[in-house]
Amino acid sequence: MDTLNVAIYGASGYTGAELIRLLTLHPAVRITALSAESNAGRPMADVFPQxxxxxxxxxxxxxELDLDPIDVLFCALPHGTTQTALKAALEAKPSLxxxxxxxxxxxxDPKDYAAWYGHKHLAPELQSEAVYGLVEVHRAAIAKARLTGNPGCYTTTVLLALVPLVAAQAIDVERIVIDAKSGMTGAGRAAKMGMLFSEVSEGFHAYSxxxxxHTAELDQELSIAAGRPVTPTFTPHLVPMNRGIYATIYADGDPMRLHTILADTYAEEPFVTVLPFGEVPQxxxxxxxxxxxxxxxxxxRAGKTIVISTLDNLVKGASGQAVQNMNVMCALPETTGLQQLALFP
Amino acid sequence: MDTLNVAIYGASGYTGAELIRLLTLHPAVRITALSAESNAGRPMADVFPQxxxxxxxxxxxxxELDLDPIDVLFCALPHGTTQTALKAALEAKPSLxxxxxxxxxxxxDPKDYAAWYGHKHLAPELQSEAVYGLVEVHRAAIAKARLTGNPGCYTTTVLLALVPLVAAQAIDVERIVIDAKSGMTGAGRAAKMGMLFSEVSEGFHAYSxxxxxHTAELDQELSIAAGRPVTPTFTPHLVPMNRGIYATIYADGDPMRLHTILADTYAEEPFVTVLPFGEVPQxxxxxxxxxxxxxxxxxxRAGKTIVISTLDNLVKGASGQAVQNMNVMCALPETTGLQQLALFP
Amino acid sequence: MDTLNVAIYGASGYTGAELIRLLTLHPAVRITALSAESNAGRPMADVFPQxxxxxxxxxxxxxELDLDPIDVLFCALPHGTTQTALKAALEAKPSLxxxxxxxxxxxxDPKDYAAWYGHKHLAPELQSEAVYGLVEVHRAAIAKARLTGNPGCYTTTVLLALVPLVAAQAIDVERIVIDAKSGMTGAGRAAKMGMLFSEVSEGFHAYSxxxxxHTAELDQELSIAAGRPVTPTFTPHLVPMNRGIYATIYADGDPMRLHTILADTYAEEPFVTVLPFGEVPQxxxxxxxxxxxxxxxxxxRAGKTIVISTLDNLVKGASGQAVQNMNVMCALPETTGLQQLALFP
Amino acid sequence: MDTLNVAIYGASGYTGAELIRLLTLHPAVRITALSAESNAGRPMADVFPQxxxxxxxxxxxxxELDLDPIDVLFCALPHGTTQTALKAALEAKPSLxxxxxxxxxxxxDPKDYAAWYGHKHLAPELQSEAVYGLVEVHRAAIAKARLTGNPGCYTTTVLLALVPLVAAQAIDVERIVIDAKSGMTGAGRAAKMGMLFSEVSEGFHAYSxxxxxHTAELDQELSIAAGRPVTPTFTPHLVPMNRGIYATIYADGDPMRLHTILADTYAEEPFVTVLPFGEVPQxxxxxxxxxxxxxxxxxxRAGKTIVISTLDNLVKGASGQAVQNMNVMCALPETTGLQQLALFP
Known part of the structure; x- marks a missing residue:
């Protein structure tokens, strides 16, 4: 394969570091440029010594970052700045x-965006061009996309479990309850009192x-799958651990049928494992x-099912899925650079 | 007050140790005898150096343990042995x-017991005599009881939230979903591979x-409160922390009304705090x-409410509630010996 | 006993919260006033919901805080502001x-202060008046003091182990190595990136x-005990836990003799437990x-001893010792309000 | 490269699982056979679902395990059984x-073995044939070895820091103090009460x-390096984290000189990073x-240095180093299969 020159906008956060961890072992990639505003001029090892x-x-x-030689751009900037940064980047180099x-x-939907984020989108043409980067659901569109919006970590976890069930009309979409739990890296690396070790260890709580x-993404994608508006109940919680999303989903639908649908849907997918009926993932x-x-x-009780889905929020829930998107967009084998196994214990 | 002579059966487990932590500062109690089969003959400090x-x-x-001088017996033995041990104890000293x-x-109900525990109860007369020791719900009966069955930790957490709502017919009892999370001490001190630090830290999972x-207790008490059979969905999970139960309960019912009922119910209760509407406990x-x-x-969505309840499984979920039961049974002020505040951070 | 009116300067930090946890159960104290600049006007429960x-x-x-009715002032302000705040307080009410x-x-020594803290002390008369509040060592002086400087958490841990040994000339003071480990609450509640859960969990490192x-305090007190300058090697580390200081001290001296000295020194002390020879604390x-x-x-190897000392940095290493100092200064029984046992597990 | 057929004895422990994690991505290896006595007949995914x-x-x-097709055998059996198992294996297939x-x-030394392990070695010829598998120190001998004894995790951490310093006579070997800390996976996967989450989280302690x-290994290798007996002080501790050894080593020697020796020694080593002078690893x-x-x-104090060394006990301290040994023994590039980067956060 040819080598792709890759740049990362916002390399000094957790998802930026995770991209570097994965891309360093990706045989078709050269990491060519890294941006980080407040740490500019310093080596990456200053912010992530590993x-x-x-x-x-x-x-x-x-x-400063020169996009000329860049083939693929990963953007891990905060929400908001992203819109203008990517608009500028794609105007400067439309072939990115x-x-x-x-x-x-x-x-x-621009109205959805404005409603959930409190302001008008600043790059509406790009917004309508962008493809929702959930590979297992939108693979064909992603293969043709110039810009993919990598899904949220909660959303990926839930959608991989629910989209096939909703699409098959196998569950009552009025009755979906999603009780989700996240590790602490989901909150990012910004210094916030609420994320201090002593504030979040040795305890548990719901938030938001x-x-x-992420509810907005859930609504959008579940509604597409269902062919009508779906607005599930969704409660996120924080777990005193670093990585992991764990979604316990309560659905009205026949357990055996739901299992069959999921097992069939993912039989050939390299990154989704459906456990034997009745088994619980960790x-x-x-x-x-x-x-x-x-x-x-x-x-x-008959007709009621608990569907449980789990992933690593920094990998399949962020940077790993981003690499998977790149592989699809660049016609590389989808699993390239993503074969590392779970680190347990 | 007179001093009560107290014995603890099964003092070498976590709930036994917690009883000692609390009772040592209880002004009306003398810890007179402690049993522990495999550690018999050793001081308590050998098993809990603190x-x-x-x-x-x-x-x-x-x-060996002489019940003659004992006024109050706490039994922290494993399920099963308890029945015969307490039968013998109460035959030996009926005034305990x-x-x-x-x-x-x-x-x-003996049938419930047999169904959930796989064998006939060995002390059925005591079973029918025993009062369910959830003080806030059964205080009057407990005051007259000779034997109370201290509720499970999950059950206490959930029932304190749901009993008033069910009793007021304020929620749809067909539609209760309880997503519960527990710290590791709930699993006790027995050496099990699944409870090793490296097996349970840095991760999250559902079980059972x-x-x-505990589902059986939930059914029993919710059905009493509702006046008809209630069989909620109940899913327990393990959190990598030592103490704490956290129940996220999904109920169909008006949020403001549910808040009012709970706030009114617990306005004078010393150990139950209902937070201002919309606030989330930790x-x-x-x-x-x-x-x-x-x-x-x-x-x-209108008409849907998330009720969240949390307590320390070793205190209000076990040994603290046991002391509270003792206080009620012995006509002591209910909060005696239970005023220690939360240790946070 | 008469009730003492107590004020806390800087109540919204961890040591402030810990003072409230302890003083609430202290039978001779009324918490009369609490200061917290950025949270002024809010209830304490807003910053510590427990x-x-x-x-x-x-x-x-x-x-705003009126010192008129106050008998005892605990100051938990950050280093620096403290000097001027206490100078003003003691000028306003000299009997505090x-x-x-x-x-x-x-x-x-003002020179030591300037050397370690980088500026001249702003209340030098108070500095020379203040008594070093390590009760087990300076009890008599504390009983007569108006102002005590509560020792650092590392320092308390190490000095309780070393002062008797150094005073008895039982170890080689040229050869002391102190490898100390601290839980995360020692870093306080300020939002710092380095203290985020994901930065400090699942790992271990030395710092400073x-x-x-705290080295300066060690030097001062060990030199007093030795009667000549002592400058031990001291290395602090961070442990992914909330509370606890653990000092592993390497000393040249006869193990049995060192044990005898420590056991004798603390035989009657209510808050220091010397374990049987050869046992390791946790x-x-x-x-x-x-x-x-x-x-x-x-x-x-003969003639070499490992002395290990451990305490809770927020209790004996801070707020508990502060209450102990108050008890001594106010001629109350020294253990008043300090009988709570360890919370383990 | 040709594909090596690899077998693992004792695949169901943590080091067995770690070998599989690494070898699965090793381009020159096929995992051909796995043994596990109590789990025989079950798939590996039953014991490690990942x-x-x-x-x-x-x-x-x-x-049952057929050694005929096997080229390389990793033995992760418990101490003791190993001797007879490997004796039998090498008799059955001497070319392994x-x-x-x-x-x-x-x-x-058989006497050392007997002294530290309490019984005579059961395969003394193999013991004398075996090479101590610390690649950075014994690379040439390992390249010719048939059997390597993979070093202990503590030992590897300490020796990589100390062997060059001792060999250069740059530190006083009479005055070495090693304060070492380990994560919990070092204790293995056997169900022991002392390793339960609630026994080891939220606290810290020394042991043994x-x-x-591991002291015996330290003595052996440091003495070889020094050319005379070296018996350092060594204290291990348990940290509430899964992975990692952290050794804080106190040495009498000039800091700059020690840094130069280590930096020079490891300048070309792929797996040892010496930080800039004065920097502390995590x-x-x-x-x-x-x-x-x-x-x-x-x-x-002049002439005193703190040398700090850290590694992952399951990788460089066990299975990673084992793969590194295999690479050297089989004349493969030493870093093959070992390029995965640290997972942080």
Whole structure:
């Protein structure tokens, strides 16, 4: 394969570091440029010392970063700045392939975007061009896309479990309850009191109950799958662990049928494992890998099913899925650079 | 107050140690005898070194332990052995007050017991005599009881939130979903591979989905409150933390009304705090204390409510509630010995 | 006993919260006033929800706080502001008893202070008046003091182990190596990237090697005990746990003799437990309590000893010791309000 | 390269699982056979579910396992059984290359073995044939070896830091203090009460003070390097984390000189990173990787140095180093299959 020159916007956050961890072992990629505003001028190893043995490009400001040689751009900037940064990038070099890890290009409807994010989208043409980068669902469209909006970590976890069931009309879409749990890296690397070790270890709590922004993505994709509006109940929680999303989904539908649909859907998918009927997945068994594990368990009451889905929020829920998107967009074998197994224990 | 002579059967487990932590500071109690079969003949400080500065009785076998001077017996034996041990104890000394922390005296119906535990109850007369020791619900009966079955940790967490709502017919009892999470001490101190640090840290998983034994207690008490059979969906999970139960409960019912009912019910209760409408509790804020904290949050869809309840499984979910039961049974002020505040951080 | 009116300067940090946890159960104390600049005007339960069931005074600015009714002032302000705040307080009300939890009044020599903290002390008269508040060592002086400088957490852990040995000339003071480990609460509640859960969990590291400021306190107190300058090697590390200091101290000296000295020194001390010869303490067995546990273990080479000391940095290493100082300064029984046992597990 | 057929004895422990994680991505290896006595007849995914998507051989008993097609044998059996198992294996197939991860073939002197392990070695000829598998120190001998004894995790961490310093006579070998800390996976997967989550989380403690068996390996290798007997002080501790060894080593020697020696020694080594002078490594930056990171920091007193070394006990401290040994023994490029980067956060 030819070598792709890759740049990362926003390399000093957790998803940026995770991209570097994965791309360093990707045989078709050269990491050519890295941006990080406040750390510009410093080596990547200053912000993530585990990379000190690698030969990586120096961190630059967005403005300094030369897109000329770049084939693929991963954008791990915060929500908001992303819109203008990518608009500028694609105007400067229209032939770029871009995978955006922010939330800016996930919602197709400008009204949805404005409603959930509180302001008008600043790059509406790109928004309508962008493809929702959930590979297992939108693979064909992604293969032709110039810009993909990499799905949120909660959303990926839930959609991989629910889209096939909703599409098959196998569950009551009025009755979906999603109780989701996330590790702490989902909150990013910004210094916030609420994320200090002593504030979040040795305890558990829900947050953003009834109003988490990933809800908008859930609504969009489930509604597409269902062919009508779906607005599930969704409650996120924080778990004192670093990595992992764990979604316990309560659905009205026949357990055996749901299991069959999921097992059939994912029989050939390299990154989704449907467990034998009745078995329960654990988040630790996907840690550090691009895998999603899904279990289907019957409730004691007939016609009720618990569907459980888990993945690593920094891999399949962010940077791993981003690499998977790149592979599809660049016609590389989809699993290239993504074969690392879970680190357990 | 007079001093009560207290014995603990099964002092070498976590709930036994927690009883000692609490009772040592209880002004009306003397810890007079402690049993622990495999550690008999050793001081308590050998099994829990934090007690080495205390003057505690030596550990004895059940057989050696003299009940003559004992006024109150706490039984923290494993399920099963409890039935015969307490039968013998109450035959030997009928005037004993007994608080049992096992599951043996929680289910009133012998058929329920046999169905969930796989064998006939060995002390059926005591089973029918025993009162379900959920103080906030059964206080009057407990005050007159000789034997209380201290509720399970999950059950206490859920029932304190749901009993008032079900009793007021404020929620649809056909549609209750309980997603519950527990810290690791709930699994006890027995050496099991699945409870090793490296097996349970840095990850999250559900277990006993659709079949956890606490379900039987939930059914019993919710059905009493509702006046008809209630069989909620109940899914327990393990959180990598030591203490805490966190129940996220999905109910069809009006959020404001549910909040009002709970706030009114618990306005005068010393150990149940109902948070302001919309606020979310955290398990760490009850750690080490006898408090339960309950939050009521509206879903984004009208008529749907998320009720969240949290407590420390070893205190209000076990040994603290046991002391509370003793206080009620012995006509002591209910909060005696239970004023320690949460240890946070 | 008469009731003491107590104020806390800087109540919204971890040591402030810990003071409230302890003082609420102290029978001779009323918490009369609480300061917290950025949270002034809010209830304490807003910053530490575990206190929501208590009836505490509203948070005020330092300026608003009326010292007139106050008998005892605990100062938990950051290093630096403390000097001017306490100078003003003692000028406004010279009869106050003050326990300062910052580092500002621990070093007796103004030159030492300037050398380690980079500026001249702003209240030098108070500095020379202040007594070093290590009760087990300076009890008599503390009983007569108006102002005590509560020792640092590392320092308390190490000095309780070493002062008797150094004073008895039982170890080679040229050869002391102190390898110390701390839980995360020692870093306080300020939002720092380096203290985020995902930065400090699942790993271990040393910090401030060869230059931690507690070294100055160690030098001061060990030199007093030795009667000549002592400058031990001291290396602090961070442990992914909330509470606890654990000091592994390497000393040249006879193990049995060292054990005898320590056991004799602390035979009557309520808060220091010397373990049987050869036994090793664990930090979790002091969690939440005011105890220090010390073990003495022989090295395999004759004449070399490992002395291990552990305490809870927020209790005996900060707020518990502060209450102990208050008890001594106010002629109350020293253990009043400090009987809570360790919370383990 | 030709494909090597590899077998693993004792595949169901943590080091067995780690070998599979690494070898699955090794381009010159086929995993041909796996043994696990109590789990024989079951798939590997039953004991480590993260492997469920792989096509691995079924677990067999040692007796069933056919060595005929095997080129390389990794032995991850417990200490003791290893001796007889490997003796039998090498008699059955003398051309095997064997890397043993137990402690059985690390000590060259039969008397040392008997003294530390309490019984005579059962395969003394193999013991004298075996090469101590610390690649950076014994590379040439390993390249010619048939059987290597893979070093202990503590030992590897310490020796990589100390062997060059001792060999250069740059430190006082009479004055070495090693304060070492380990994550929990070092204790293996056997169900022991002392390793339960609730026993080891949220706390810290030393163990085996003055008598840990890895001391024998330290003595042996340091004495070889020094050319005379060296018996350092060595104290191991347990950290509430899964992976990582962290050794804080106190040495009398000039800091700059020690740094120069280490930096020179490891300039070309692919798996050992010596940090810039004065910088402190963190265990989390090697998690899941085969790297060792070493820092050299001056004490405040002249002529005293703190040398800090850290690695992942399951990778460079066990299975990664075992693969590195295999690569050297089989004349493969030494880094083959070992390029995975640290998983941080």
């Amino acid at each position: 990379f000190s043995a690698l030969d990586l490009p120096m961190l630059q400001t967005l403005k 392939k871009v995978v955006d890890l922010s939330a800016d290009f996930r919602l197709a 109950v009834g109003k988490h922004r 988040s630790r068994h996907v840690r550090g890998s691009n895998f999603t594990r899904i279990g289907v368990v019957p409730d004691r | 007690f080495s500065a205390l003057d505690l009785p030596m550990l004895q076998t059940l057989k 007050k007994v608080v049992d922390l096992s599951a043996d005296f929680r289910l009133a 989905v659709g079949k956890h034994r 398990s760490r804020h009850v750690r080490g204390s006898n408090f339960t904290r309950i939050g009521v949050v509206p879903d984004r | 206190f929501s069931a208590l009836d505490l005074p509203m948070l005020q600015t330092l300026k 008893k003050v326990v300062d939890l910052s580092a500002d009044f621990r070093l007796a 090697v060869g230059k931690h400021r 930090s979790r067995h002091v969690r939440g309590s005011n105890f220090t546990r010390i073990g003495v273990v022989p090295d395999r | 492997f469920s998507a792989l096509d691995l051989p079924m677990l067999q008993t040692l007796k 290359k064997v890397v043993d991860l137990s402690a059985d073939f690390r000590l060259a 003070v003055g008598k840990h068996r 265990s989390r930056h090697v998690r899941g990787s085969n790297f060792t990171r070493i820092g050299v920091v001056p004490d405040r």
